[in-house]
Amino acid sequence: MILLSLKNLVKSFGGLAAVAGVSLEVNRGDVVGLIGPNGAGKTTVFNLVTGAIPPDDGNIFFDGRNLAGLAPHQIVRLGLARTYQTIRLFPKISVLENVLCGCHCRMRSGVLSSFFRLPAQRREERSALDRAMEELEFVGIADKRRLAAGGLAYGDQRRLEIARALASEPKLLVLDEPAGGMNEQETMELRGLIAAILARDITVMLIEHDIGFVMRVSNRLAVMENGALIAEGPPGEIRRDPRVIEAYLGVDD
Amino acid sequence: MPGKIGLILAIPLFFALPWLGIGAYWNGVLNMVGLYAILALSLNVILGHAGMFHMGHAAFFAIGSYAAAILNTRYGWPIFATLPVAGAAAGLAAILVAAPIIHLRGDYLLMVTIGIVEIVRIALVNDVLGLTGGPNGIVGVGRPVLFGWRLTRPEHFFLLIWGTVGLSMLLFNRLEDSRFGRALKYIREDATAAEGMGVDTVRYKLAAFGIGAVWAGFAGVIYASQMRTISPASFSYWESVLLFMIVILGGSGNQWGVLLGSFLVIGLPELFRGLQDTRLLFFGAALMAMMIFRPQGLLPPRRRDYPLPERWGGKYR
Numbered sequence A: 001m002i003l004l005s006l007k008n009l010v011k012s013f014g015g016l017a018a019v020a021g022v023s024l025e026v027n028r029g030d031v032v033g034l035i036g037p038n039g040a041g042k043t044t045v046f047n048l049v050t051g052a053i054p055p056d057d058g059n060i061f062f063d064g065r066n067l068a069g070l071a072p073h074q075i076v077r078l079g080l081a082r083t084y085q086t087i088r089l090f091p092k093i094s095v096l097e098n099v100l101c102g103c104h105c106r107m108r109s110g111v112l113s114s115f116f117r118l119p120a121q122r123r124e125e126r127s128a129l130d131r132a133m134e135e136l137e138f139v140g141i142a143d144k145r146r147l148a149a150g151g152l153a154y155g156d157q158r159r160l161e162i163a164r165a166l167a168s169e170p171k172l173l174v175l176d177e178p179a180g181g182m183n184e185q186e187t188m189e190l191r192g193l194i195a196a197i198l199a200r201d202i203t204v205m206l207i208e209h210d211i212g213f214v215m216r217v218s219n220r221l222a223v224m225e226n227g228a229l230i231a232e233g234p235p236g237e238i239r240r241d242p243r244v245i246e247a248y249l250g251v252d253d
Numbered sequence B: 001m002p003g004k005i006g007l008i009l010a011i012p013l014f015f016a017l018p019w020l021g022i023g024a025y026w027n028g029v030l031n032m033v034g035l036y037a038i039l040a041l042s043l044n045v046i047l048g049h050a051g052m053f054h055m056g057h058a059a060f061f062a063i064g065s066y067a068a069a070i071l072n073t074r075y076g077w078p079i080f081a082t083l084p085v086a087g088a089a090a091g092l093a094a095i096l097v098a099a100p101i102i103h104l105r106g107d108y109l110l111m112v113t114i115g116i117v118e119i120v121r122i123a124l125v126n127d128v129l130g131l132t133g134g135p136n137g138i139v140g141v142g143r144p145v146l147f148g149w150r151l152t153r154p155e156h157f158f159l160l161i162w163g164t165v166g167l168s169m170l171l172f173n174r175l176e177d178s179r180f181g182r183a184l185k186y187i188r189e190d191a192t193a194a195e196g197m198g199v200d201t202v203r204y205k206l207a208a209f210g211i212g213a214v215w216a217g218f219a220g221v222i223y224a225s226q227m228r229t230i231s232p233a234s235f236s237y238w239e240s241v242l243l244f245m246i247v248i249l250g251g252s253g254n255q256w257g258v259l260l261g262s263f264l265v266i267g268l269p270e271l272f273r274g275l276q277d278t279r280l281l282f283f284g285a286a287l288m289a290m291m292i293f294r295p296q297g298l299l300p301p302r303r304r305d306y307p308l309p310e311r312w313g314g315k316y317r
Helices: A042-049 A073-076 A095-106 A111-115 A120-138 A154-166 A183-199 A211-217 A237-238 A241-248 B002-019 B023-049 B058-077 B079-101 B107-125 B154-176 B179-189 B191-196 B201-227 B236-252 B256-271 B278-293
Strands: A004-012 A016-027 A029-034 A057-062 A080-082 A172-174 A203-207 A220-225 A228-233
Touching: A004 A042, A016 A042, A016 A057, A016 A203, A016 A228, A016 B256, A029 A211, A029 A228, A042 A172, A042 A203, A073 A080, A073 A095, A073 A120, A073 B278, A080 A154, A080 B154, A095 A120, A095 B179, A111 A120, A111 A237, A111 B154, A111 B179, A120 A154, A120 B179, A120 B191, A154 A172, A154 A211, A183 A203, A183 A211, A211 A237, A220 A241, A220 B256, A228 A241, A228 B236, A237 A241, A237 B023, B002 B023, B002 B154, B002 B201, B023 B154, B023 B179, B023 B201, B058 B079, B058 B107, B058 B201, B058 B236, B079 B107, B107 B236, B107 B278, B154 B179, B154 B201, B154 B256, B179 B191, B179 B201, B191 B201, B236 B256, B256 B278
Parallel strands: A029 A203, A029 A220, A080 A172, A172 A203
Antiparallel strands: A004 A016, A004 A057, A220 A228
8 A cells, every 4th residue: 555655756955956856655664764875856856755955846746635735734734754964853852842843743732721730632642642651662762762862872763753753643654864973772772763763653754874774674775866866676686686786886887 | 858948948038037126228239130020030031041142132121021011001901911911011022022033142132122122112202003102111100019019119119029039949840840941952062963852942942031021011010010110211221231230240040149230230330339439340240250260150050850660769759
């Protein structure tokens, strides 16, 4: 069953075609790795999918809905959550409060129910706290809930970003270089975490430069070069694809 | 806990002050401090919590004040009956003027909001709609009546004003500790990330403006009935600057800081009346020193610690 489908996406910055007609499908239960050299347009694809920037042309369908014209917060509500390549936590506020941000879109209390502390508002707060703690425990940093997010070790900040995204109850989780800056131990733990996310019936799409990691964790790979998709398929096939080898290693003339 | 006990003792003592021989002058000063505190607490929602640089708060204060004065003097409404209309008028005006500028960041928003307060003041001077009385303003605003008790003396207004300060602090504290308040905090910290995590940033920014303005409108009602005469001169750009200063100096985002800021910015200069105009010089120097050595304000907000549900070993009530 197709969860996400990109149809002929185009995005240019000035004269540069960052994404030049990319079409891609992601099935429910997939872990799709998006790889390619620097500047190939991977992060632009992610920014288009999450609504951070609008496409010049083409369409994105998620869970049967066209995402055209939707603001990022509306897309999150539909069940598409992300993490950022350069970590974008709220550094000065606590770890727990960071995760509560993910809960926001699944809550409904407004100004008046907060002014008067209505029972429904208190119940909702309670279950949001519960949810946030569950996600912190899921990624393994529940004991650090009181600390300022900016004070966490790098690997923990990456986990916290994942916890915050998971708290929004996504169907699809989009990870932009989750292993970036991680040591070998942390990368190994991240593999376990992604497997656990998958076990929760959440589909994963990730950009990653660590080829060994992305080969092991993904069941499908999509390779980009100069804004175009040059190959797509299971990791075993991609590894032998001459165009991919050429894009990564170059060829002798 | 000793802090809490101190507070429980200090609050009744504070409310008894007008009857402890402080005199009419200092009673008046405290009333002014309280009125600015209400305004600054409402500005704190916009500037402190949501982090939007808004230096035109006097505009909404003016709208509330004039709404009350017009309804009272022309149509004979009792003062407290004008509260909903004055609040709604200020809130609506805020949302209307903020909607097209809400995407502006930092200094740019600041400049536009300065424009707003000037436009409102000039409109009032020019007797807009023939209702505002031009440069002379409106005279003869009635006294408020609360459950048959007619408020006339400064100590009556002391109770009304500081009671409202207390109520504002209670309500805004609850607001801060809620989904709404957190949304504003996320926006202040990183609006792009907040939007990317599911917060409707435009809506929440507008709502913050609206709530702050409604509250400023309420403060305007109290002000009009206390002064009995209002004129455009009371709602100048300088008032907006003072309010901005109170929030930043006290510690934007922290209510106790805002309260302290009100005492320092409004109350303290009264102590140095004798120095006449040079006091502004010292005031300016003190502000500069603050910005260099303690830019986060005197009492910056602390990281909030959440009580957890029982299954996590907490005591969420």
